[in-house]
Amino acid sequence: MALDVYRQAIEFVPVATSITDVRANILYANSAFERLTGYTKSEIVGLNESVLSDHATPPDTYRKLWAAITSGREWKGRLVNRRKDGTRYLADLTVVPILDAQGNPEYFLGMHRDVTDVHELESKLKNQNTLLSSLVEAAPALIALLNASGKVIFSNPAFEDLQREMPRDVLAPHFLRALNESLGVDLRSLCENGTDFSAVEARIETLDGEIRWFACSA
The missing domain is CATH 3.30.450 (Beta-Lactamase)
Known part of the structure; x- marks a missing residue:
């Protein structure tokens, strides 16, 4: 029942959102998730979130993520994801543990957005500032x-x-x-x-x- 309530609540959220079990197996994904990743709901449900993982993300990032959420704490950060068609994008991710009555993680709610363009702009500005500083x-x-x-x-x-x-x-x-x-x-x-x-x-x-x-x- 609780999972159904979460599904209804996040379906129309404009941010790619998914619900997984404690092993990161996907139980539900909203429409924004479909649009961003290229996977349909029928394709993605039952798969592990690792299907989106890319080796460009440092392993330590995943370790910190899991250490946080399995202990019941929220995690925020950026990592590289891979769409169904193989293209990469930089994801700004937030994972929130949904706790049971005993306070243990029962589900994980993940929300992410594509910040590739923002990151590229930040990198360009940083490079320009570095160049300007060197010239000065x-x-x-x-x-x-x-x-x-x-x-x-x-x-x-x-x-x-x-x-x-x-x-x-x-x-x-x-x-x-x-x-x-x-x-x-x-x-x-x-x-x-x-x-x-x-x-x-x-x-x-x-x-x-x-x-x-x-x-x-x-």
Whole structure:
């Protein structure tokens, strides 16, 4: 009776959902499960959830999953699944134990969605950020990121090299004052309005009295 109630509750859930026994044999799968995996209900019921498993998933992931759910705890994570046609997808999976009156797992309720596209986007962004970071680090130009208070929150080695030739923590304020003079307006107001500029000259004097000119952009 309880299993029938769960079946009715999850049939129209838009996330691929299945119910298994404690050995992971599939007792029920909803329509979203069919659409995602390519298996019909008549094909998948009676099979083990391992039919979706792929060797690309580290064995330790499965060990942690089973350790959690067999002890009555929920498990969340990502693993690689394989559809009926053999194509792989990255699944964001949640498995919830359904406990009996004694508090022992009687069924497992699994819900998963395809996050392949999300993962690929995350990877691309990470790679782009890594590339950008490498370019900034290697750039011969001085690069610094300032917050609204004018405090440096990020700088590249070229900026830090010049900073060592200045009194402590005064390089950024020096640049701000020099730019304000060259622009004739307050730099912060330009930034707040989203106005950029390029090749604006700034005059900086180092600790030893050397005058240096920089072409600044923002």
